[in-house]
Amino acid sequence: MSDQVQTESVAADQLKAFIERIERLEEEKAGIAGDIREIFAEAKGNGFDVKVMRRIISLRKKDRAERQEEEAILELYMQALGM
The missing domain is CATH 1.20.5 (Single alpha-helices involved in coiled-coils or other helix-helix interfaces)
Incomplete structure (x- = not known):
């Protein structure tokens, strides 16, 4: 061979x-x-509520600072849209 x-x-x-x-x-x-x-x-x-459970699981994968930043951006976008 x-x-x-x-x-x-x-x-x-x-x-x-x-x-x-x-x-x-x-x-x-x-x-x-x-x-x-x-x-x-x-x-x-x-x-x-399974949708909320999935969201919680997603959030638990992130550290506190990352979650806070995401929440702040979400709040900013909601304010910009008048929500």
């Missing part, structure tokens, strides 16, 4: 391994997304 054929074989095996790992993770991600949808559906069934 020539060095080039061996190198191509190793590269193909490596590529296949990467693809298979990504495919497994994509399956897990889809399962987790389904679990999250079920939790939101359960919360909605218990009277919670």
Whole structure:
């Protein structure tokens, strides 16, 4: 077996391994997304506003300064629109 054929074989095996790992993770991600949808559906069934819950989750990902800056800009824009 020539060095080039061996190198191509190793590269193909490596590529296949990467693809298979990504495919497994994509399956897990889809399962987790389904679990999250079920939790939101359960919360909605218990009277919670899912849109607001999603907003809270988004806000919790940001630090305090970033949230304050965003709120200040929102307030400024609302004032500019007479809201």
